[in-house]
Amino acid sequence: MKTGTVKGSVWSTKKVDGLMGLTLLSVETDTGKIVAVDLVGAGKDDRVLLTFGSAARVENPLLPVDAAIVGILDTLEAET
Amino acid sequence: MKTGTVKGSVWSTKKVDGLMGLTLLSVETDTGKIVAVDLVGAGKDDRVLLTFGSAARVENPLLPVDAAIVGILDTLEAET
Amino acid sequence: MKTGTVKGSVWSTKKVDGLMGLTLLSVETDTGKIVAVDLVGAGKDDRVLLTFGSAARVENPLLPVDAAIVGILDTLEAET
Amino acid sequence: MKTGTVKGSVWSTKKVDGLMGLTLLSVETDTGKIVAVDLVGAGKDDRVLLTFGSAARVENPLLPVDAAIVGILDTLEAET
Amino acid sequence: MKTGTVKGSVWSTKKVDGLMGLTLLSVETDTGKIVAVDLVGAGKDDRVLLTFGSAARVENPLLPVDAAIVGILDTLEAET
Secondary structure, three states: OEEEEEEEEOOOOEEOHHHOOOOEEEEEEOOEEEEEEEOOOOOOOOEEEEEEHHHHHOOOOOOOOOEEEEEEOOOOOOOO | OEEEEEEEEOOOOEEOHHHOOOOEEEEEEOOEEEEEEEOOOOOOOOEEEEEEHHHHHOOOOOOOOOEEEEEEOOOOOOOO | OEEEEEEEEOOOOEEOHHHOOOOEEEEEEOOEEEEEEEOOOOOOOOEEEEEEHHHHHOOOOOOOOOEEEEEEOOOOOOOO | OEEEEEEEEOOOOEEOHHHOOOOEEEEEEOOEEEEEEEOOOOOOOOEEEEEEHHHHHOOOOOOOOOEEEEEEOOOOOOOO | OEEEEEEEEOOOOEEOHHHOOOOEEEEEEOOEEEEEEEOOOOOOOOEEEEEEHHHHHOOOOOOOOOEEEEEEOOOOOOOO
16 A cells, blocks of 8 residues: 545546546655545545555445545654 | 546557457556557547556456546646 | 565554554555555564565455565565 | 567576466567567567556466567557 | 566565465566565576566465566577
8 A cells, every 4th residue: 555645636527437426536646646536535635545456446346446545644653 | 547648549450359349549647658448438638547457347357458548537626 | 575664553543444453554665665454463673575466465355455564574685 | 558569589498387388578668678478479579569467367367477468569650 | 577586585484374385585677676486496596587466376366475486587589
């Protein structure tokens, strides 16, 4: 997993059916910006935990997503 | 997922059967050019949403593709 | 797999159910910091062995994790 | 997927059984050289289309390969 | 796949059960050092062929490994 910071929303009207109803957020990571489905209700500037690949689909294997926000960080004890 | 910009088509006459009938587009991303199957009818210069790995095959697990265009971006609210 | 050094814990109160009860550690690798689930009881400054992707879920395919600490290194015979 | 240029063959006598009978080619890509199984009869200097990960195994899930040449490019309409 | 050069062994006494009995080697590649399970009996300084991700587990899906040495290179016809 990686940590990142939410920068804003990503809007797409013309998309595959599998993305309907999902919240897609733009997240800055140490290796660039990615787009992730939000599974925890994250907001702008939140520092979040991201999981990638099929791990992003363990709850719903049919979603066409390869990244998911799975947690909001509540401490920086480690400078993650 | 990542965002990118469609640069043009990729043509291959000699290919595996699994690619027959698919539209393959060259897409510029922040980490270089990739080739993705188009699932939404994207055109040149469109800014698109890309999904990678097995996520690109959720609708058809037998396609030999590792990247898919799953949406056309309609806003840059976030500078994604 | 890769080797890395544990830097500290990652705390998240608001997270998906699948992460409940897991120990998440921040690990420094040669390509940056990542977050991994700890499967062996690693501590700060331990040099560890990391596995990525679905390999991190072979013991529990339903965990939403893409990285796991699967060993603590006990020698540097090779400067790994 | 990515595009690349075939540079030559890769020979290995001592290998796992799953690689027996496969043609392995060295391919230059924009992110370095990789080795891919050839599924289309590509030759040296051919510009080819590569697919990675489990997508390289859709026709034979038991091959221990993570990259496959799935097409020979016949045009550079887009400077892919 | 990628090519690399074996640099030495990686030892871990405290590890997950799934790694018991496996030979883990440190391998230098063009993108850094990785650790791979040895499936062919490679030795120090051997130039080897590596496969990554689930391809490393086609013979045993329950191993928690994401990289495997699947061949020893016997020629450099192509400067792979």
